[in-house]
Amino acid sequence: MSRTAISRRSTAAVSIGFVAALVLGGCSNSSAAEVETGSLGSGIGSGVTTSSSVLTSDNAAVSAASALLAQIPIKGRAPKTGYDRALFGTAWTDDVDVEFGHNGCDTRNDILARDLTALTFKEGNRCTVQTGTLNDQYTNTTIAFTRGQDTSSAVQIDHVVALSDAWQKGAQQLDTQTRTNLANDPRNLRAVDGPANQQKSDSDASSWLPPNRGYRCQYVAAQVEVKAAYGLWVTQAEHDTIAGILQDCKGTASTQQPAVTSPPLVTSPPVVTSAPAAGVTTPFKNCAAAKAAGAAPVRIGDPGYGAHLDGDGDGVACEK
Numbered sequence: 285m286s287r288t289a290i291s292r293r294s295t296a297a298v299s300i301g302f303v304a305a306l307v308l309g310g311c312s313n314s315s316a317a318e319v320e321t322g323s324l325g326s327g328i329g330s331g332v333t334t335s336s337s338v339l340t341s342d343n344a345a346v347s348a349a350s351a352l353l354a355q356i357p358i359k360g361r362a363p364k365t366g367y368d369r370a371l372f373g374t375a376w377t378d379d380v381d382v383e384f385g386h387n388g389c390d391t392r393n394d395i396l397a398r399d400l401t402a403l404t405f406k407e408g409n410r411c412t413v414q415t416g417t418l419n420d421q422y423t424n425t426t427i428a429f430t431r432g433q434d435t436s437s438a439v440q441i442d443h444v445v446a447l448s449d450a451w452q453k454g455a456q457q458l459d460t461q462t463r464t465n466l467a468n469d470p471r472n473l474r475a476v477d478g479p480a481n482q483q484k485s486d487s488d489a490s491s492w493l494p495p496n497r498g499y500r501c502q503y504v505a506a507q508v509e510v511k512a513a514y515g516l517w518v519t520q521a522e523h524d525t526i527a528g529i530l531q532d533c534k535g536t537a538s539t540q541q542p543a544v545t546s547p548p549l550v551t552s553p554p555v556v557t558s559a560p561a562a563g564v565t566t567p568f569k570n571c572a573a574a575k576a577a578g579a580a581p582v583r584i585g586d587p588g589y590g591a592h593l594d595g596d597g598d599g600v601a602c603e604k
Contacts, residue, residue, distance in 0.1 A: 346534040349505040353526055356508065357517040359453070367451045373464030381461070382469040391468040395441050399475035400429060422480045422503075424496040440481040442474050443467065444503065445510045448486035454516040462514070472510045489529075490521040497586075501533040564588040571602035 369375070376391040378384075384394040389411035397403060400416030418427040418439050429439040447455070447467055455463055466472060484492045494503050504526045511518060518526070567590025568574040574582050574593065580602040582588050593601035 343534050346501070346505075346530055349508055350527065350530045350534070352512050353508045353518075353523065353530065356511055356523070358520050358523050359517045361519055362452045362456065364448060364452055366456070367448055369447065371451070371460065371463060372447050372455075372467035373460065375467075377464060377468060380465050380468045382465050382471075384470060385465075385468070391473070392441050395470065395473045395475050396429070396439070398470065400439075406431070418475055418477075420477045420480070420496075421474065421499045422476045422494040422496055424498065425477065427477060437478045439475055440478045442476045442481045442484065444472050444474060444506045445516070446484070446486035446488070449488050450514070450516055453511070453518065455514070458514065466510070466514050469510070469513075471506065471513070488519070488522045490519065490525045493525075493529075500529050504529050568593060568602075574602045 373380075376393075378386060378388065378390055380386075380391070384391065387394070389397075393411050393413050396413040396416065400413065400418050403416045404414045406412035406414050412431070413429070414431050416429045418429055420427055422442075427439055429436075443450075445466075450463075450466060455466065458466070480495065489504050489507060493500050508526060510516075564577065564579065564587040566588075568577070568579070568582065568588045571580060571593055574580045574588055577588070579586070579588050582593060582601045590601070
């Protein structure tokens with residue numbers, strides 16, 4: 285697919301869908317070398333991302349995300365054969381045609397500067413984030429960031445749509461510059477808890493969701509936006525998981541206000557239909573036990589979830 289086609293699809297995606305104002309808070313392991321440079325992008329130090337699409341508890345916004353999901357093709361996962369990170373350009377390059385591109389600072393530090401608060405920068409360098417505080421949307425925790433060989437990995441930059449996942453769902457067909465844009469597009473990037481990013485690896489929504497349930501609506505909506513913008517597809521299990529989460533979001537929107545963590549982080553309402561059982565630390569023995577505990581349905585990442593409970597492998601167990 286040509287860059288022009290991608291641009292047109294991206295424009296269409298924005299016009300279709302995310303019409304409400306939503307605050308969205310994307311996968312990489314950062315080496316010490318990669319943390320040496322960065323940016324003063326828009327939204328600097330606000331702790332709030334500047335994505336073009338954001339979810340609130342507005343049913344219209346959730347419906348728009350669902351409508352956009354319906355336009356994304358459903359196909360099987362292609363082989364990972366041939367995948368290499370280098371096929372998505374030099375890591376954190378500034379030579380891209382997306383927000384923050386060509387601003388003189390690398391993408392990693394652009395995202396740190398966007399998502400962290402209480403920022404300090406390396407002396408004499410307008411780009412390099414030295415310290416800051418992350419209100420992590422994946423884990424709903426506060427993390428202190430200090431640049432350094434032994435400390436930088438506490439905060440990592442996640443590709444919301446992992447590059448390996450993108451490769452297996454259409455990115456093989458994109459040209460190198462478009463793949464480079466995808467790898468550095470702020471819509472696809474989040475500063476997050478390092479261990480959570482490692483746990484996610486290259487999973488899609490059917491196999492990993494943020495532990496913080498209050499962020500799942502926004503997380504899957506961001507995946508939908510990115511996949512639509514770059515002409516990627518979803519698997520059936522991935523589609524069904526995202527659709528279910530968005531349906532849950534819409535179902536709670538009319539009765540709940542968005543949950544708020546420490547300012548300025550804003551999250552969406554919980555996406556579960558019932559509260560998890562207190563003290564659950566291991567998977568339920570069976571669905572009867574999950575239902576007796578009032579925890580059904582149980583999603584991937586929830587206490588009590590186990591693959592043996594999820595007969596259809598869609599990431600949602602004991603839903604019937």
